[in-house]
Structures are given as structure tokens and as C-alpha cells.
Amino acid sequence: MTATVTAPARRRGPSKKAALPWLFLAPGLLLALVFKFLPMGKGIWLSFFKVRPFLGDKWVGLDNYTRVLSDHRFQDAIGHTLVLGVGISLGAILVGFLLALLLEGQARSLKIMRTAVFLPVVTATAVVGELWRLMYYPTSDGLVNSALGFLGIGPVPFLDNPDTALWATMAMGIWMAAPYNMVIILAGLAGVDRSLYEAAAMDGVSLWQRLRYITLPAIRPALGVVLTLAAIRGLRVFTEVYVLTGGGPAGSTDVWMTRAYTLGFSRNDLGGASAASVVLLCVTLLLTVTVNYFRKRGDVR
Amino acid sequence: MGDRRRRRRLAAALAAAGLAFGTAACGSGSGGAGSGDPNTLEVWTRSDPDSAATYDRVFAAFTKKTGIKIDYQPVVNFDQQLQARASTKDLPDVMINDTALMGSYQSQGLLKPIEPDSIAGHDQISAKSWSSTVGLDGKHYGIPYSRQAMTLMIRKDWLKKLGLTAPTTWQQMLDVAKAFAGRDPDGDGRKDTYGIVAPGSAMNGYAAWWGAGFLWQGGAQIIEPDGKGRYRPSMDSAAAVRTVTWMKDNLFCGARGVLQPGAVSAVTGTATNFQDGNAGMYMTGPYNITSFDTMLGKKTYEVVPAPAGPAGSDVLAEGENVYFGARTGKTHQERELAAFLVSAEGQKIGMTSVDGHQPVVRIPTNSTLDAAKVRGDARWSVVQKAYETASEQFPNAPDFAPIKQDTADSLNALFTYCGSDVRSGLKELNETLAGDLKDQDLLK
Numbered sequence: 001m002t003a004t005v006t007a008p009a010r011r012r013g014p015s016k017k018a019a020l021p022w023l024f025l026a027p028g029l030l031l032a033l034v035f036k037f038l039p040m041g042k043g044i045w046l047s048f049f050k051v052r053p054f055l056g057d058k059w060v061g062l063d064n065y066t067r068v069l070s071d072h073r074f075q076d077a078i079g080h081t082l083v084l085g086v087g088i089s090l091g092a093i094l095v096g097f098l099l100a101l102l103l104e105g106q107a108r109s110l111k112i113m114r115t116a117v118f119l120p121v122v123t124a125t126a127v128v129g130e131l132w133r134l135m136y137y138p139t140s141d142g143l144v145n146s147a148l149g150f151l152g153i154g155p156v157p158f159l160d161n162p163d164t165a166l167w168a169t170m171a172m173g174i175w176m177a178a179p180y181n182m183v184i185i186l187a188g189l190a191g192v193d194r195s196l197y198e199a200a201a202m203d204g205v206s207l208w209q210r211l212r213y214i215t216l217p218a219i220r221p222a223l224g225v226v227l228t229l230a231a232i233r234g235l236r237v238f239t240e241v242y243v244l245t246g247g248g249p250a251g252s253t254d255v256w257m258t259r260a261y262t263l264g265f266s267r268n269d270l271g272g273a274s275a276a277s278v279v280l281l282c283v284t285l286l287l288t289v290t291v292n293y294f295r296k297r298g299d300v301r
Numbered sequence: 302m303g304d305r306r307r308r309r310r311l312a313a314a315l316a317a318a319g320l321a322f323g324t325a326a327c328g329s330g331s332g333g334a335g336s337g338d339p340n341t342l343e344v345w346t347r348s349d350p351d352s353a354a355t356y357d358r359v360f361a362a363f364t365k366k367t368g369i370k371i372d373y374q375p376v377v378n379f380d381q382q383l384q385a386r387a388s389t390k391d392l393p394d395v396m397i398n399d400t401a402l403m404g405s406y407q408s409q410g411l412l413k414p415i416e417p418d419s420i421a422g423h424d425q426i427s428a429k430s431w432s433s434t435v436g437l438d439g440k441h442y443g444i445p446y447s448r449q450a451m452t453l454m455i456r457k458d459w460l461k462k463l464g465l466t467a468p469t470t471w472q473q474m475l476d477v478a479k480a481f482a483g484r485d486p487d488g489d490g491r492k493d494t495y496g497i498v499a500p501g502s503a504m505n506g507y508a509a510w511w512g513a514g515f516l517w518q519g520g521a522q523i524i525e526p527d528g529k530g531r532y533r534p535s536m537d538s539a540a541a542v543r544t545v546t547w548m549k550d551n552l553f554c555g556a557r558g559v560l561q562p563g564a565v566s567a568v569t570g571t572a573t574n575f576q577d578g579n580a581g582m583y584m585t586g587p588y589n590i591t592s593f594d595t596m597l598g599k600k601t602y603e604v605v606p607a608p609a610g611p612a613g614s615d616v617l618a619e620g621e622n623v624y625f626g627a628r629t630g631k632t633h634q635e636r637e638l639a640a641f642l643v644s645a646e647g648q649k650i651g652m653t654s655v656d657g658h659q660p661v662v663r664i665p666t667n668s669t670l671d672a673a674k675v676r677g678d679a680r681w682s683v684v685q686k687a688y689e690t691a692s693e694q695f696p697n698a699p700d701f702a703p704i705k706q707d708t709a710d711s712l713n714a715l716f717t718y719c720g721s722d723v724r725s726g727l728k729e730l731n732e733t734l735a736g737d738l739k740d741q742d743l744l745k
Contacts, residue, residue, distance in 0.1 A: 042388075051388075052408075052409050052410055053387045053388055053390055053409065053410070053411075054387065054390065054409060054410030054411055054627045054628070055409065055410035073710075133571065137562070137563070138562040138563050139493075139562050141493070157562070157563070159563065159566050160562075160563050160564075160565050160566050160717075162717055162718070165566075245566055246502055246503070246504030246505075246566070246568065247503070247504065248502050248503050248504060248565065248566050248713055248717075249502070249503075249565040249566050249713060249714075249717040250503075250565075250713055250714035250717035250718060251503070251710065251713075251714065252717075262706065264384070265380055265381050265384065266505060266506065266702060266703075266706045267702055267703040267706055268380075268384070268405050268409065268700065268702055268703075269703075270384060270388075
């Protein structure tokens with residue numbers, strides 16, 4: 001008898017508890033549904049059509065995908081996207097790590113420095129692009145070229161030479177992304193047991209050994225987060241390229257997203273642009289899952 | 302019990318807040334203020350805040366005259382926003398945008414056909430202007446609102462200092478450009494001046510937009526009509542090869558300083574060397590006159606016709622049309638607005654600059670008006686003459702957007718790689734253009 005009375009009460013208790021977080025999440029989920037998942041679903045749907053809103057969309061099956069994947073400009077863009085995505089991600093992790101090591105600590109001056117270094121993250125990409133364009137100005141009046149002039153080099157046409165434009169864009173991307181990684185790695189560094197450093201100092205180990213055997217293992221979770229974010233963001237690089245070079249010159253900095261943008265908004269081919277975006281979504285998903293798999297495997301080991 | 306009620310109230314409040322936020326955000330896209338009101342027209346123009354101020358005056362005068370209200374939206378990234386609105390099948394009632402986009406809009410079914418006779422004052426618009434609004438099916442899809450043609454803006458003071466005159470041929474232009482770059486026309490003792498400003502990036506098709514005048518002046522065409530409603534690509538012609546080779550060898554890969562630094566990656570927004578005062582020539586539209594007057598000073602530069610190439614001096618003519626969005630039910634009000642916009646009164650308001658704001662009508666499409674007289678500025682007669690006697694437009698009936706973009710991609714690549722083979726590059730472009738025309742079922 002007792003059991004029959006208590007059982008429903010137990011069932012009702014957890015269900016109420018379980019519902020409350022969902023209620024708090026509801027507004028966010030609703031917004032995500034309206035502004036993220038529905039447009040994403042619409043995008044996937046449109047990728048199978050020749051889009052003509054007022055004349056009726058025409059079903060073309062996988063034609064848009066075939067067209068996009070066989071277009072040599074998209075094929076070139078894949079290469080640029082990979083170089084830029086991997087370069088910015090790894091460069092930003094390395095620079096972020098170095099910045100975190102340099103700026104770790106509680107001193108007031110360090111706080112000011114950290115804030116200053118973090119500024120690129122909160123500055124609009126369009127503004128950053130304009131600043132870097134001025135810095136890269138291809139005559140000796142440009143900031144970078146005037147510095148190179150002191151060394152007897154240049155002036156270098158950073159953004160106007162197809163051999164240098166991609167690397168120049170990568171440098172700006174690293175400059176923008178590194179401080180974000182720095183903050184995550186700083187949080188990881190804060191959790192490192194100081195007594196390990198003291199013990200290492202007493203044992204007389206080198207700086208490299210300290211990094212290799214104490215710091216890096218300790219910040220592995222933070223690096224995992226940074227790597228996952230880099231995998232998600234790396235391939236969808238767009239704004240940096242769009243504001244700095246627009247994909248030029250001669251398509252030398254064209255990445256997957258700038259091609260998709262040109263297809264959608266310069267050529268009014270929304271079906272093709274949707275197909276290109278869906279391909280990118282699939283590749284990004286695959287990359288994220290792969291990075292997570294290796295991260296978890298590393299954690300278990 | 303009380304707890305449960307509180308939780309329910311909390312849940313209801315959260316859900317309502319979420320819904321309200323969601324619907325408010327959705328609402329901003331399609332149902333602009335007053336769009337349900339039959340006496341209010343939602344009007345979009347591709348304008349920055351500066352020219353929007355002039356449109357505000359035009360629409361205020363229209364509302365005062367007719368009582369029809371205008372829900373005006375100046376949109377900078379017009380094409381993106383329009384595609385977004387089109388995907389919801391809810392377009393603005395009236396749009397004012399480029400003539401060359403008419404084919405693109407019509408091919409997507411975004412426009413309502415227009416009977417010229419139904420617009421009061423239609424007979425004051427020239428037959429030439431009306432002919433530029435005919436679509437592939439022979440119907441009109443726009444009402445001519447403003448026209449313009451490119452001219453050469455050139456530093457008068459620099460010419461005087463170096464004892465030169467404004468160029469009338471390509472070779473003279475090249476000589477002047479070299480002198481501007483090499484003979485210190487600003488007298489500061491430094492080699493920091495340049496000859497010609499070129500927005501040569503492929504982004505948004507700029508290389509084709511700026512280069513079109515040179516192509517025509519060299520006797521080349523991008524695509525040619527066959528007279529029976531079809532087109533053939535013609536960028537593999539001998540004239541095209543000659544012209545692009547001349548541009549590459551003399552402008553982009555020629556003597557140092559003939560073009561401004563970074564020309565191959567410049568768009569109009571970043572090609573500011575003329576107004577910055579360090580470049581001497583800029584082939585551009587007259588909409589820049591107001592800002593050049595402010596930044597450089599009216600006495601510093603002059604407006605002259607484009608230097609002639611081997612086949613003439615035709616420049617790019619452009620303009621804006623008034624378009625009616627498909628499937629909107631306010632035909633009477635739309636026609637009233639269009640009639641006011643093309644009337645002498647409406648065009649005069651759009652042509653005048655108040656508080657230094659950009660005028661939105663350049664060369665009036667109303668043939669009773671004279672641009673130079675309305676503005677009291679003789680420079681506008683140079684522009685009007687160029688439009689009337691020595692200009693060409695991009696074809697407006699086909700969807701020219703992909704054709705312009707592919708041409709720009711190709712030209713930009715040829716200008717960037719100075720060792721490139723122009724003939725094979727243009728042959729490849731021609732094949733791409735044939736594909737574009739075939740996609741539109743227009744290839745001859």
C-alpha cells in the first residue's frame with residue numbers, strides 16, 4: 001500500500017524538476033529555433049532548388065552541389081580556406097599561449113596590458129580590416145612598410161601581390177583571434193599547482209622542460225576548448241577576408257564563404273550559395289566531431 | 302499549490318517574453334511601419350544616410366501634395382536585403398535602384414510590369430530612356446528616374462603647374478598620368494602623387510564596371526545582341542584583346558605611379574586617392590562632384606569628357622529606375638508616387654543639394670529640365686552631353702549580374718599577373734560568358 005502511494009510522488013517530483021531548466025531555456029531555444037535552426041533548415045531545403053521566390057522555386061536535385069563542387073574557383077577556394085583556417089587556428093593558439101605565459105599574474109599593470117591585448121577581439125572586424133589595410137599600405141607611407149624601410153626592405157605590396165595576400169590576411173586573422181585564446185589559456189594556467197613549479201625550480205629543470213611536463217599537461221582541458229572552437233571557426237573564415245581583400249587579387253584570397261557570398265549576392269544564385277554553405281556545414285561538423293573524438297581519447301589516456 | 306502557481310506564472314511569463322521577443326524581431330523584416338495601411342507606401346532606395354536626406358525631402362513634398370504617406374527605408378546593402386525580403390515573398394511597394402539590375406530582378410519575378418501610359422507625365426521622358434526599361438518579354442519593368450555618365454575628373458591646378466592640358470586621347474592621358482606621378486605636381490618635394498585612380502578589384506564586379514569604358518573606347522563589347530532577343534559573348538575579339546593588353550601593359554603593369562598603389566584590390570570605397578589629394582585623375586560618376594567639391598574644393602579640379610580610344614570615347618552610362626514590387630496591391634498610390642518622382646517638381650527636388658547632402662537625381666529623365674541650369678553649374682552640361690552623345694549602358698534586359706562578375710574576375714586576374722597571356726585569358730572568359738548566357742537561355 002505504502003509503495004503504491006509513494007511511487008507516483010517520486011515520478012511527479014523529478015518531472016517537475018526536469019521541466020524547470022527547460023522553462024528557463026525556452027526563450028533562448030525559441031530564439032535559436034527562429035533565427036538559427038529554421039533558417040538553417042530553409043538553407044538546406046533551398047540548396048536543392050533553383051531559387052525564384054516569385055516565379056516558383058524549381059527542383060534541381062543535386063545540380064547545385066555538382067555545380068559548386070566542380071567549379072574550379074570553389075576548388076581553389078577550398079585550398080585557400082584550409083591554409084587560412086589551419087594557419088589562423090594554429091597561429092592564434094601559439095600566439096595566445098605565448099601571450100598567456102607573458103601576461104599571467106595578478107599585478108595591476110598586467111591587468112591593463114591584458115585589457116589592451118584583448119581589444120582586437122571586441123573591435124568590429126570591419127574596423128580591424130580598415131586599420132590593417134592602412135598598416136599594409138603598399139608604399140613606404142604604410143606603417144608596416146615604413147618599419148621594413150628601416151631594415152632596408154620593401155616596400156612590399158602585401159595585399160596586391162597574389163603570393164603574399166593570403167599570408168597577410170592570415171597575420172590579421174591571428175592578431176584578431178589570439179587574445180581570445182589567451183583568455184581561455186590564462187584560465188587554464190590559473191589552475192596550475194604552483195608547488196610543481198617550485199619543485200621543478202629546486203630540481204633545476206629547464207624552461208622548456210617546465211613547459212613540456214608541467215604547464216602543457218595542466219592546461220590540456222583549456223587547449224581542448226580552444227582547439228574545438230578553432231575547428232568550428234577555422235573553416236568558416238569570411239569577414240576577415242571580405243573586409244581586407246574581398247577575395248582578391250585574382251582570387252588569391254578567395255575562401256569558401258566569400259565564393260558562396262559572391263554566388264548568392266553578386267550572381268543572385270541563392271540555390272548554389274545554399275549548396276556551398278551546406279557543404280561547409282557538413283565539413284565543419286565532421287571536423288568538430290573528429291577534434292572532439294581525439295580530444296576525448298587524449299583525456300582518457 | 303502556491304509554489305506550483307508561481308512556477309506556472311513564471312513559465313508563462315518566460316514563454317510570453319520569448320514569443321514577444323521572437324515576433325518583434327521577425328516583424329522588423331517584413332512588415333515595416335504602416336505597410337498594412339493602404340495609404341502608406343513602403344519605399345526602398347539604395348542609399349547611404351547622406352543621399353537618404355535628399356530622398357526624405359522628395360518624399361515629404363510628395364506626401365504634402367498627395368496625402369499618401371511614405372514608409373521610407375534607405376538600404377545600403379540593398380541586394381542582400383532585397384533577396385532576404387524576396388525569400389519571404391513580401392517586397393517593398395516601390396524600389397529605386399540601378400537600371401542594370403532590372404534584368405536580374407525580372408528574371409527572379411520580383412517586379413510588376415508597367416504600362417508607360419499609366420504614369421502621368423510619361424511623355425516627358427525620352428523614348429531612349431523608356432527603351433532602357435524594356436525586359437526580355439517586351440514589357441516595361443521600370444520607370445526611368447535618374448541617369449548619369451562617367452566623365453574624367455582631373456586636377457586643374459596640377460595641369461597648370463606642369464604646363465599641361467586635359468587629355469583627349471588615351472596616349473595623352475597616359476602622358477599626363479606619368480607627369481602627375483613623376484614631376485611632383487603638388488610641389489612637396491616627394492614622389493607621393495599618382496596619375497589615375499582605378500577601382501580594379503573583382504569584388505562586386507568593379508573591374509568590369511570601371512573598365513567598361515575602356516573596352517567600348519577600344520571597340521570591344523562584353524556581350525552583343527543578335528537583334529532577335531539573343532546574345533553572343535564577344536570578349537575573345539581582336540579589339541578586346543588589344544584593349545585589355547593596352548590596359549594591362551600601360552596602366553596596371555606600366556610605369557610606376559600611373560595608377561594609385563593597390564589598384565588591383567581597390568573598390569570605390571577604398572579608392573579615395575583623388576579626394577585625398579594624391580592622385581590627379583579619376584574616371585567616375587558625377588555623384589562624386591558634391592563630395593569632391595567639399596573635400597578638394599571646386600576650383601581644384603575640372604570635369605572633362607573621357608579621353609578617346611581607337612574606337613571613340615563612349616563611357617559607361619548608368620541610372621536608377623523606379624520599380625514596383627511584384628504582388629503588392631497599391632497600384633494607384635504607386636503610380637502617383639512614380640508620376641511625382643519623374644515630374645519636373647520631383648526631379649528638381651532630387652537634383653538640388655541642401656546642407657551639402659548628395660543629390661539623388663543626376664541627369665534628369667524629365668526632358669523639360671537641364672541639369673546645368675537647375676544646378677547653376679556648367680560642369681553638369683559635360684555630364685549631360687556625355688550621357689546623350691557618348692555613352693553606353695550595360696544591357697538591362699538579360700541578368701547582367703553574373704556576366705559583370707565573371708568579366709571582373711577575369712580582368713582582375715589579367716591585371717594582377719603582369720606576365721599573363723591576355724588572349725588565352727579572354728578566350729576562357731568568353732567560354733564562361735557563353736555558359737552564363739546559356740543558363741539564361743539567351744545564347745545565340
